[in-house]
Amino acid sequence: MIKRLIFDVDGTLITGVNFIDSIRRTLNKLGIYSEDHVKLFLEGIKTYEQLHDNYNIKSYTEHFEHVLNNRLPENFVFAFWKELRSAVPPKNDRLIDAISKLSQRYELVLLTNYFAVSQLNRLDNMEIGGFFEECYGEHCIKPNKQAYLDACANNKAEECIMIGDDLYLDIKRAKEEGLSTIFVNSKRIETNPSIGTVVDSVEDISSELISGIEKDFER
DSSP states (O other): OOOOEEOOOOOBOOOOOOOOHHHHHHHHHHHHOHHHHHHHHHHHHHHHHHHSOOOOOOHHHHHHHOOOOTTOTTTHHHHHHHHHOSOOSSHHHHHHHHHHHTTTEEEEEOOOOOOOHHHHHHHHHHHHHHGSEEOOOOOTTTTTTHHHHHHHTTTTTGGEEESSSOIIIIHHHHHTHHHEEEOOOOOOOOOOOGGEEEEGGGGGHHHHHHHHEEEEEEO
16 A cells, blocks of 8 residues: 655656756855856756765865855855745646645655755745655665665555656666656656656646556556
């Protein structure tokens, strides 16, 4: 029986946004804005996880000091989080309703490769943060095995479903650790049956869909 739903954040719960405006505002406040720095910052977001298996303020600050070739103030990360809070789509009543209904039947948690405080701030801004019991991933990021085990907590892997938009991090690796999965095809890529359950958006996930996954797993 499925007890826990584990959600990725960016591209899954938060779709249709990018970080460029948040980066520009952050760099402007720090007095180091330029479009070249914006491009370097975006690249730095991608390369951080190639060098680190967790998110911590010291490593994150040092990483972007190297990327930008600038000394950054102690409040750099907090300044960025403040600007990221608005990096969310417009209010989505269908999403709020879907998450609310799922929370009445399952434990809802997050597994996201970023700082928990920042991600929860953004989800709070979307009026759905309060439905999630815990946020994992900051101290051990996907695709590390421990990240998936942490997100399962005291539940067995087969009692959990990983829900996300990344075919490797959220689907393949979760399946390898024994979790069921739901692929959120927010980028509308071509898929094949081996992926398993696919939805266009989180709003399409219901208890009926999950019951179908349970039955397939029992066969």
